Amino acid sequence: MTTTDVYDERCEQLFLAGGLAGVRRTATQGLDEAGPHADLYCWLAVAHASEDDDDHDTEAERAFRRGLALDADHLGLLAGYAELCLRSDSFDHPGRAARAGELTRRLEELAPDSAENAQLRAAHRWAGRSYWQDLRMSAAEAAVKRRERETRSDEIAGALKGRGPGEARAAARAAAAARPDDRRAAVLADTLEALSGPGTGWLRWAARHRAEAWAVSFALSALTSLLLRTTGVVHGFGPWGLLWTVPMLLADARLTSVRKEAERLAVARLEARLSGSEEAGSATAPATTAEAGA
Template structure:
């Protein structure tokens, strides 16, 4: 009886032990699954961060924090994804994330290092409190992990004025490796191997990202700009200056000056590419080294030299070229715009087989009207009538004004037809004519006065003169009649006005 009770008790104990073991096994399995899920979420967020997909990285990290609970690496990835945006709002959110992470993990080196970098890079005028926290956080990192990768990154962020700018380091390293490697693709591959073997080296990470993007198809000119910075810079800005100065020199439209930005576009594209590479490298997290052995033939990255006198001279030349070309082009264009041809008015006593008629009612009426219309505007007005005095016939009349009309446009000649029609005259034809050797614009119209034969009025305008020649319509019609009227207008204009060194002959 006692033996049976002992056997029953032993069986119960074994059953309870088996149930406990099964429960423990299930708990361990669930824990491993949760751990694997958390690790996968962390790796996903860090991978997105490294690829520069900042929005997706933030979403992945925040989702993992909401569902899986706090994790220092998730806080670090989320904060870096905000900080990499480079604007004040995201910097504020990054600081909030880092502080929340440090509340849960106060001695996590990666969190402390990331927060220290954010504070050390903050503007001491706009964010003085954040900037002051930087040295304290960097000191805490050095205290917890002296000589670590995180401590080195914090020290680099605190480099101050003596440290070269990231873009200078980036260009220096890319130029060095591209010059020493047989082919760009080879240089990129070797750098990627080194960066994988030394993930703690942020400088190598920047170099690897830079070369990866520079060796893509169609980016050969950008590589040349990196390898030969002095020549490419001078060539770009010299082209910029040449285009700006060509606008006034060749009398091109002011819109042509917009083409001056074209030589600068490659430099702008290169800047964007380099900035993107630095941003992707900044999101680089310190993971374990790969098993790939280091390339012992890879060139050692030396300290970046300080700017040389040649660099300063180049910068000064670029600045002088940019400012000088822009100012010179604008000044030259303004001088041209405000300049106008100077004319001397001297009408010959005879022109062809017609004579200049003096003190005719038509001539006096036109002269008086011009004096009223151009008072205070023109330098000189003129009105002449030519014809046969013995027969009492008028061949043509020419009248106008000279002066500073540098704002003149061909639209003024459109008023010729409008003025005639406003006076009650009927315009039967209108056409543009060749203005002749004095340039400017010319337009002719045919109209019918109320009590005489049809007439042709050809008006001209340039930046130094304007006027009208009125002749009788010869009735030949078509292009022959139009050409005859325009020829007469050009001859009258050039006989009355004399430009520059031209001097009229004596009035005989």
Template sequence: MAEDDDDHDDRAETAYREGLDSFPDGLDLLTAYAELCLASDYLERPSRHRRGPELALRVRELAPGSQQALRLEQRARRGGSLGIKGPRPPSPQRTQLHDARLALAAASDPRSAAVRAGAQALARPGDDRLAVLAETLTALTGPGRAPLRWTVRAPLTTALLRAAWCAVVLLAVPALHLPGWARLAVVVPSLPALALRRSLLRRARARAAARPPAPPEDISGAPASPSLPPVPAYRRRELAAGAAILVGLVAASTISGIWSYRQYSAYPHYTVAAPEYVRGFARQHGGSTLERLEGAMDPDVPGGNWHPYVYTYGTDPEHPAIAVWGATGDFHDAPSNAVRDLQESIDEPGFTPRSNWNADPGRLGGTMPCMAYEVQGIPMLNCVWLDKGSMGTVCFGDEGQDREATAALARSVREAVMHRGATGGAEA
């Protein structure tokens, strides 16, 4: 039969039928013949193929809940064979977890449960289900396996706790303004344990399947009743809990995503209102520098509804002491290096950069790099800021002030011009 040859399959079927004439209730013989029939081609051997579900039902009648009966039912359903009625048989993993849970609950400690299951498996070497149980309990009694045993003992409780933890983390990210990578806390505590349990269960089944074949049993009479009870169908409480977990996780993920996106895309709305005086310098309402800057500011910048502004302060309209210009609008998508690129793209005759540094942006936030440079030999200072709702530049002469004094002047000019929900002051 293992050679998968038509002539050999015919000879195997003849041998099985002769054996069943003498031992009609032989469980292993029925199982082997049923596997042969279920694996046969429906078009080439229709009569043999039809016997498969009948033999599977007979095995289920003789040994309900046994590993042989479950394996045959699953194979018959996968192959689309007719004649198998009733609820779908449980998966091998569900059967394995059900048996382990019952064994752990009946024993005083995990090691006693493993010893007892091992003795039962030795007493019934032909029982695949007992062999899987013994291997599973032996693996669960290893060092550091207490958390895995808890997931086996209380699967519903642990699933609800994991789902609650995931929902809390997902909602805490936008609620507490945590970084996006904080969502990894959803999978870090859960996935390794689940993956380890799944791997442990799979290896236990593989070891049970690889054990030496059992010696023939006495099948002269009806086989003994199965040593393990049938696996029950899912209860309503389990189905309701599973549905609640699914709905809760989908809802938490959706709310977290929408909430985070709104936070990401939100930007402060500023009112631009320059004071009449800044650092003792009066605001200028004309001059070539102001006109040149106003002409350079394009109000129709592609990609956003931006509102430009330009102000100059000083005593000489042609050479202002302080110049500030920029725009308000939606800058939430602007890259963080945009201010540095803008600062370094100054195109003036005789422009020579000397040094640059990142300064404290102050209470309005964002980023604010500053730069010392020269224009035709005249030392100058420049600070550029960028936040989600505005960008701007402050230029003034370098009179030997240190970096902190430079940043303080830039912050005072920015905060004098930009106002959230206010109309601005008269002097800064």
């Protein structure tokens, strides 16, 4: 396996784990060590473009163009650059937006049946969506995020069931150690670690009983609004009853923050492990060669 292949594989693993910053660091390190290569420029560009930020988009375009200068027929670079151009504002970046058509035609000519071209076609459909399609997609994304929060709460509740925070944390650490490639187990272990500290009992309770707590919050909100209206304190249904939802909103926000930090730690460990394994391999190779010569 060449040096470029090693960095390419590391970038792929980090990207799948959601470590965009790690992908950029790894791709840049690979370019510095192995020299210019279209695949590494592709990873660097995609990791910038995935941030969906103007500054990152500028860096992504620079990486796409450098990669295409090395390999004008690179399918990943063509598809990624075309997607970036498609989502660019034609007023702020007219030149970038205008290049989408040319890149799309080039990819269609080179590989009409490729996965990259299929993905680009989907991006074209998304770019041409109607208002109602956009609204439905936003609702679907909100539903997915809600299910993800529920799944995370279920995982925490399952880990804490019948156990104290210390015991649950130790069990999660043991499970993560037994499955070093299981990112989900590592994230759960780090989450329980954060929820085992002082002053986090209410968060553990909120995670274990999230559905019930939200149901009670909404019921109290409706009851409070009704009582305030019937007693003449307020006219109509005001926002005061919604104050009952504030504790759960705070709990959800805190749990999300804890989860994101746990995911960041998991990606950092993966990056360190990949970097360490490569360094170990580089150190072992000369020794093995010397032993063979001896």
